[in-house]
Amino acid sequence: MSAVAIPAVRRESLWSKAAWKLARDRTGMIALAFVLLYMLVAVGVTAGWWAADWSEVRGGKWEAMSAAHWFGTNLIGQDIFARAVYSTKTAFEVGLVVAVLATVIGAALGAVAGFFNGSWIDEVLLWLMGVLDSIPFYLFVAAIVFAMQDNPYAMHIAMISTFWTSVGRLIRGEVIKLRGLEYVEAAHAISVPEFVIIIRHILPNTTHILLVQATIMFVSAIKSEVILSFLGLGVKDGMSWGLMIAESSQEVMAGFFNNFLAASVLMFGLVMAFNMFSDALQDALDPRKVG
């Protein structure tokens, strides 16, 4: 039994060491602060504290920046700042839903594949991952959007179904590695059921990988959402930076850049902060990282 307890200790020290390291990483903490700020903005939008009037026409066509309209107005006189702020919520929602679900699905299926490594279950799951990775992403999304008859979550589902494979492969590899370790064999020897071994002893030892992967997928989801919405395959009702950029692609040729800049700058800020936070997290959690 004592053999089974060892990893818990190792895990704790990994986490406390990582937290300590992360807290000392200045750029990482600044990035985290920015992410939290964006999150607050998104929560505020959801709660209706601000940007609730993003779809109202409140001014004339292409007004310049002013106290009333911080980033001016668009073609039909809607406030660009409100629309950009509202889009933060859209981005966060897509990022969170996709990152969390793809991580959970990837962890579950990856763990199953790894645990049944060598059997037909593993073969089938590997095949599925290979297949999903080989379908062109935009086509896949389009196909799901069509098949789901304009369901607003079609885009989310399409991203989740393709994003989970990278987590799945990583976790599969890790589980194969962990399965050979002593304490798992010890648990086997005292005939703990296999799914209990996976859930209690193996998956907890992969959480650091999952955390990092989730942050990476969050960023990918936001970036994909913007491009898909721009292409007309993403957000349909609601507002998104991608839709703003789609609007602006006509405007910029006429010399009106506010819509484009507002969406680009806000999006860049969030993605950059998240990328930096993700890097800091990886640095903190990677025990073998040197120089």
Place this chain on the structure above:
Amino acid sequence: MEILQYTVRKLISGIPLVLGVTLISFLLMVYFGPDKTYELLGKNPTAQEIAEVRTQLGYDQPFLVRYVDYLRELVTLEFGNSDSTGEDVASLLARTIPISLALTGPGFVLGNLLGVLLALFAAFYRSTWVDKAIMASAVVGMSISFLIVIIAFQIIFASSYGLGWFPVRGWSVHSFGDYLSYVAVPTMAMVFVALGYNTRFYRSVLVEEMTRDHVRTARAFGVPPAKLFYKNILKNSMIPIITRVVFSIPLVIISGSLLIESYFGIPGVGKITYDAIISGDQPVLKAVVGLTAILFVLAQLLTDILYRAVDPRISLK
């Protein structure tokens, strides 16, 4: 002979992948996809007319028969005619694929070469300010959306609000000079977007190899830096590099060109794919999906053969 046998075996083992990709996309796009019957009919069709059109579209056939038909199309490369333009899909692809290759080729190659170069600098000056500056720029580059880069570069290099050096959009190429002027902005955008990711990837691969024992051994025997780089570092990092480069080729051709071509109005595969997505042009979509799957199988085969060429420890099993 051995290599031929191996190739055949590999291609056969790629069949499940092609079947999987085609099955899933067939299910999604054709079976659950939009019903085209009424688009082809006039007002108030009779039951007779409806049945005729459905037979013509093959909707009255059982699922399996329709799927096998699709596979047969894939093997014979006879995909029928495009729903929207009526053009033969095979000749449509034959016309557009070379354009996409010409469009994305330079950006893909340059993005990788510059990435290796920057990564080398960063790795060589590891932990100094040079490294930190390069890697910080890489993160900035990775954080700017492809979409934003395309639009910004178009404004800066092609529009009257910027430098106005290149055509704003389109692809009327009649000479090499035309080609250069039309390919310039897309290439710059592609390089800009790929550079951050590539630099990070190559740096981590190079640093990993640079810290290996055999590199230290070579240094201990006086091997000069250029030879050290080629024989110990580059040759040993070829496996991850080959994997990344080869597997990104199918993606660059289809996904990478989709956004650029539809934005710049360039008639390549990406553009016709996008148009087909928007108009639900199934013959085109089926062809593109099927061919991408085959490209992936070929990429897998190519990587396996290249692995063996660069690493004596890997044998054809």
Place this chain on the structure above:
Amino acid sequence: MQADTQPLLSVRDLVIEFTTENGVVRAADGISFDVHENETLGIVGESGCGKTVTGLSILGLIPSPPGRVAGGSIRFMGRELVGLPDSEMRNIRGRDISMIFQEPMTALNPVFTVGNQMTDVLRRHRGLTRRQARDAAIEMLAKVGIPVPAKRIDEYPHQLSGGMRQRVMIAMALSCDPKLLIADEPTTALDVTTQAQVLEQIAGLQSEFKMAVVLITHDLGIVAETCRRAIVMYCGRIVENAAIERLFEAPRHPYAKGLLESIPRLRRERLDELPIIPGRVPNLLHLPPGCRFAARCPRADALCREQSPALVPAGPHGDFIACHHPHPGQQAEPAA
């Protein structure tokens, strides 16, 4: 020190530092020793005491970052090596000074044949043609006891056993007739029979090639058999430097004495596998102010805990010791 002959290698006050996440670590601190022509000098000590970094620093191979030579001097044939530009250092590496590494399994480039790697060295340092280099390589491989060398030369490292790979390393190291060979635990990774063969080979080749050897090892038995003089390191410092007879018969430093008292059961075993002296090696990041061995030393007193003992000459025969209260030597020391 033998004042009449100039030492081949002379290391003085060498300091090697590594920058780690938790601070700067001094992996070697004030290392001084000489190596004379044709001499075999042993360096012994527990794992992590700084043997490898000392060896690497002679060839300017401290991995940087995170490491650097932070002070001191290394003179080889009268020439200062610390701070020598890499381009000049390259002419010394593999030609005047060679090194054999601890890890035979990973020390060779896996994607080139043995012959390719060996001829590279021969062509660079001895200016041989491809053909001549190949012949010379085959001859060297035969010398280190590799059967059918003309066939083995075209094999890749993964096709050879660990013992074979180490022999290839030795062949490569000796192929340019170096004046100094640094052998960093050349046999630790090998099985016992192979160990003995490889060591015999090094000894045989040493007398054939007339070179000096710095033999880094855990194994005091090997030191006793092969070295004239040995250095005992502890925690980044030299604690004793003495001729083999004196070191083995009457070690003066309490740490050296502790090590040697356990010799009968220690032959052929790694020092770090058997804790022979009670207590633990201090962490290089949190070193005590005084003697680094004080916490484990039976002779420690207040002075030891406050003041670090310097490495000073002991006796008339070129021995050195760093201890406030050394054991008496073999016989009463004549007043210096």
